[in-house]
């Protein structure tokens with residue numbers, strides 16, 4: 001339901017807050033050390049924006065609200081990436097009042113496409129795309145196999161976690177960490193780590 005969707009987004013923001021220091025520490029190794037801070041700022045703005053949502057607001061409109069809030073609040077690379085992700089994800093479910101497993105997977109897929117469209121990163125470039133893409137693949141696969149919304153989110157989390165761990169072994173081709181070249185190998189990408197945080201919080205909240 002739209003209300004549960006908003007609760008899931010608020011939970012994602014709270015989890016980002018809890019994990020902010022760890023995310024910044026990951027960014028400190030191969031970037032400028034602010035990923036937890038930038039994400040926390042963006043997600044706090046999202047939470048404030050959603051607090052203004054009328055009870056009957058659709059998921060699409062909530063996503064638009066989130067996109068605007070995130071973009072206005074965040075100057076770092078993740079600002080426009082997540083703003084576009086939220087916009088695309090909302091549009092993908094615009095004919096839906098509630099999300100079933102297929103539309104949850106469509107929401108995740110469109111968010112991923114938004115990040116890809118805006119950031120122009122390919123899989124294997126060591127960015128958050130490397131967590132989003134396997135999340136989409138696993139979510140889609142689960143839905144094809146008859147999973148419900150929880151099964152879909154479980155699968156997305158598994159895919160994202162696998163993708164996040166794989167970023168350790170590859171060299172960065174995008175964003176700040178690309179300047180390190182081969183020295184970026186051996187470290188997890190912070191954006192891939194925050195993707196796991198977001199999807200896991202969504203899954204855990206849906207389960208409750």
Ligand code: ADP
Pocket residue numbers: 027031032033034035036038039075076077078081115118119120121126127128129174175176189190191192
């Ligand atoms: P900044 O690099 O501006 O400090 P953040 O630290 O908030 O921004 O975000 C860094 C993360 O953004 C990286 O770990 C990576 O996952 C992601 N990222 C950077 N550039 C791109 C891009 N072009 N496409 C997708 N993700 C990107």
Ligand code: MG
Pocket residue numbers: 027031032033034035076176
């Ligand atoms: Mg950074």
Ligand code: MG
Pocket residue numbers: 032034076077
């Ligand atoms: Mg920065």
